[in-house]
Amino acid sequence: MQRPLKITARDFALSEAVEAEIREKVAKLDSYYNGIIGCEVVVEGVVGHHRKGGPFNVRIDLTMPGGELAVTHQREEILAAAIREAFDAARRRLEDYAREQRGDIKGHEVQPHARVSKLFPELGYGFLETPDGREIYFHANSVLAPGFAQLVVGTDVHFVEELGAEGPQASTVIIAHKRPSARTL
DSSP states (O other): OOSOOEEEEESSOOOHHHHHHHHHHHHHHHHHOTTOOEEEEEEEEOTTOTTTOOOEEEEEEEEETTEEEEEOOOOBSSHHHHHHHHHHHHHHHHHHHHHHHHTOOOOOOOOOEEEEEEEETTTTEEEEEOTTSOEEEEEGGGBOTTOGGGOOTTOEEEEEEEEETTEEEEEEEEEOSSOOOOOOO
16 A cells, blocks of 8 residues: 555544454455555544443445545444455455456446237236247236337347246336337237
8 A cells, every 4th residue: 555554443442452453454455456555544433332342333444546436434333344345345345446446347248138929917917938939928017118018029128037936927017119119910
């Protein structure tokens, strides 16, 4: 790190052992991404409760090239747990940041597409036909805005498939284009 670590305790005093633990955890963060410019850790105890324990909040602010990462309010009754949870969250965020900087970002999966093949508006469900000819059940409540009432046979949709009690079903249906004129497949 280019700047020295800053540790602040609010509403109670940190022991040397706790400060040493924080310094050790910051050093581990530096091993996940060696471009950290600075780090500030703020540990807060609720006023009047420090003799009985928590709750404790731990905030970690990391200054990085091109931005900052912050983990805030990891609220725990035990100080060691609050510190552990905050640093675990900071590590995950830092790993994501490092992957992003390397260009290892996960691509978004393309949602499968289909066409409405059967509709039963009075019963509140229908079926989709996928390009490979499979039939997928969907319920009216699974259709996102503008909603089930806008569907006609032949409407192109994207969907999220899951296994239902009686086979494949669409848990989410999104209209891909404006409603086509009514037609049959």
